[in-house]
Amino acid sequence: MPLNLVGIDDVLGKTIMKFENFDDRTYDHIEGWHINDDAPASSLERKFPYIDNGTDIHDAARYYDPKIAQLEWDRLWTRVWTIAGRVSDIPEAGDYFTYALGPESFIITRTNDGDIAAYYNVCQHRGNRLVLDEFGSTEHFTCVFHSWQWNLDGTLNQITDRETFRAETIADNPPLASVTCDTWGGFVFINMDPDCEPLANFLSPVADQLAPYRFEDMVVVKDVQTWWPANWKTALDAFMESYHVHSIHSEILGFYDDYYQQWDLMGNGMSRMLMEFGTVSPRLDDQDTVNEGLQGMLADAGLDPSKYKGPASGVRRAIQDHKVAQMKADGTWLDGLVDNQATDDWAFYIFPNVTLNIHPEGFLMQRFRPDPKDPEGFIYDIEVILHPVEDAIIPMYMGVEEGTDCSGKTRPERRHIKRGEPGLGSVLEADSILIPVVQQGLKSKGFGGLRFSEQEQRLRHLHAEIDRYLSGEK
Ligand code: FES
Ligand SMILES: [Fe+2]
Incomplete structure (x- = not known):
C-alpha cells in the first residue's frame, strides 16, 4: 500500500x-x-x-x-503484565470493558462482591466472542450465537436447551476462562501467565516513585x-x-x-x-x-x-x-x-x-x-x-x-x-x-x-x- x-x-x-x-x-x-x-x-x-x-x-x-x-x-505478551484499562471505568457491579491484546480479547468486570475479575472474551460453547462492545454494563454475559449465559463471577448461568446435550458434554458447567488480574494506580493489569510474578514485584522499579x-x-x-x-x-x-x-x-x-x-x-x-x-x-x-x-x-x-x-x-x-x-x-x-x-x-x-x-x-x-x-x-x-x-x-x-x-x-x-x-x-x-x-x-x-x-x-x-x-x- x-x-x-x-x-x-x-x-x-x-x-x-x-x-x-x-x-x-x-x-x-x-x-x-x-x-x-x-x-x-x-x-x-x-x-x-x-x-x-x-x-x-x-x-x-x-x-x-x-x-x-x-x-x-x-x-513476551502472553507472559507479561499489561495495562488493560482503568478501575474507574467499572465502578458498579456488572460494569465491564473489553481489552484486546494481539489475537486475544478480555472482559474486565466488577462482580457482585465488588471484586474485579478478568476473563478471556470467548464463549465456551463454540468459541464466539462473548462481548462485542468496548464498555458496558450487564447482569450476565450472554452469547449472541446460541444464548449461553455466564454470571459476573464467571460461573455458568444458562445453557439454552440443556436437555438436548448428552450429559458428559456439559458435565463441568463450563465457567468462563479467567485470566490473572490485579490493580495498581487506578489501572487494571492482566497477565495471561498463570504462574506470573505478582504485579507489585513487576512494578517495583517504578511504583515508589509514582506513588x-x-x-x-x-x-x-x-x-x-x-x-x-x-x-x-x-x-x-x-x-x-x-x-x-x-x-x-x-x-x-x-x-x-x-x-x-x-x-x-x-x-x-x-x-x-x-x-x-x-x-x-x-x-x-x-x-x-x-x-x-x-x-x-x-x-x-x-x-x-x-x-x-x-x-x-x-x-x-x-x-x-x-x-x-x-x-x-x-x-x-x-x-x-x-x-x-x-x-x-x-x-x-x-x-x-x-x-x-x-x-x-x-x-x-x-x-x-x-x-x-x-x-x-x-x-x-x-x-x-x-x-x-x-x-x-x-x-x-x-x-x-x-x-x-x-x-x-x-x-x-x-x-x-x-x-x-x-x-x-x-x-x-x-x-x-x-x-x-x-x-x-x-x-x-x-x-x-x-x-x-x-x-x-x-x-x-x-x-x-x-x-x-x-x-x-x-
Ligand atoms: S457460540 Fe456462544 S452460545 Fe453458541
Ligand atoms: Fe516525536
Whole structure:
C-alpha cells in the first residue's frame, strides 16, 4: 500500500541542528546529565546509577519480521503484565470493558462482591466472542450465537436447551476462562501467565516513585485510539527519546530543553527521562528573549507575560514558584513532589508498552499494542488522565481540547480516529507522519542496523529486556 506522505513537508525541513554556543561539549555516559545536581538521595529527582546495556548495533528485523512478532507473542505478551484499562471505568457491579491484546480479547468486570475479575472474551460453547462492545454494563454475559449465559463471577448461568446435550458434554458447567488480574494506580493489569510474578514485584522499579501522584484518584479526560502503519516498537522508540525533537518538533525548542535531560534506567526494562520545560533549548541562538513559547508557558501557569520582567533563564523558576505556591494554597500540590515537577515533563516507561508523561495535574498515557495480523501495524491509545478539576491547567502538548470537562463528572467517549485526522495534538500528529516513514526505511537491504546514542539509552534498555523474554532468560 503506498504510504500517504501528505504533510511530510510540514514536518521535515524545519531541522535545527546547530549548537554553536556549545562547541566543546563532552558527555560522560556513566555520569549522565542531572536535572538537579543537588538532589538528595531521597528525592524523586535523584539520579539513578547507570545500567550498561553495551554498544551493539541492533538488527532491524525485530521491527518487521513476522517470526519475531510471533516469538514476542509466545514469550513476551502472553507472559507479561499489561495495562488493560482503568478501575474507574467499572465502578458498579456488572460494569465491564473489553481489552484486546494481539489475537486475544478480555472482559474486565466488577462482580457482585465488588471484586474485579478478568476473563478471556470467548464463549465456551463454540468459541464466539462473548462481548462485542468496548464498555458496558450487564447482569450476565450472554452469547449472541446460541444464548449461553455466564454470571459476573464467571460461573455458568444458562445453557439454552440443556436437555438436548448428552450429559458428559456439559458435565463441568463450563465457567468462563479467567485470566490473572490485579490493580495498581487506578489501572487494571492482566497477565495471561498463570504462574506470573505478582504485579507489585513487576512494578517495583517504578511504583515508589509514582506513588506521590496518586494516580488512583485521577479521571480520564481524553481517550483516543488510532492505528498507524508501523511496528509497535518503532513508535514506542520514538517516544522514548528526545533526540528527534530538534528536527521533527522544532516548534517547541523555545520552551523545552531537548538536550540536557536526565535519563534513568531501572529494573525490568523500565526507565524515565526528566525533561525541562520553561527553558530555551541550548540549540537555539537566542537564549535571552522571553519568546512566544515562554510567554505561553507563563500564561498557562496563570502569570501575565507582559508583567514578567526577568530573563528568559528565569522563566522556569518563576513558573515553579508561582505554581507551587498556588497549588499549595488550594490544596492540590502533592506531598513528596519537587518544585521542578511543576514545570517539567517526567516521562516514565512501564515495560513493555506504556509511556506516561507526568505532571502534578495528571499525565498523558500512550499505549502501543501490536497489530496481530501485521507486524508493521500497531494500535495506538492516547489517554489524558488528571486529578479532577473545574479549571485545569493542562500542559499544551497534551492536546486536551478547549472546553474539555476535567471535573470527572463525565467520562469522555473513546474516539476512534484515522491517522491524519485531527485529535492527537500537533506534536503527535508530526510523529504520525514520520514514524511510518521510519518503518519503511528499517526494511531496507541497505540498512545496517540501529546505532543508539546515550540519548537513546532507554531504547537500548527496553530492547535488552525484550531480548531477555525472547531468549527464555526471563
Ligand atoms: S457460540 Fe456462544 S452460545 Fe453458541
Ligand atoms: Fe516525536
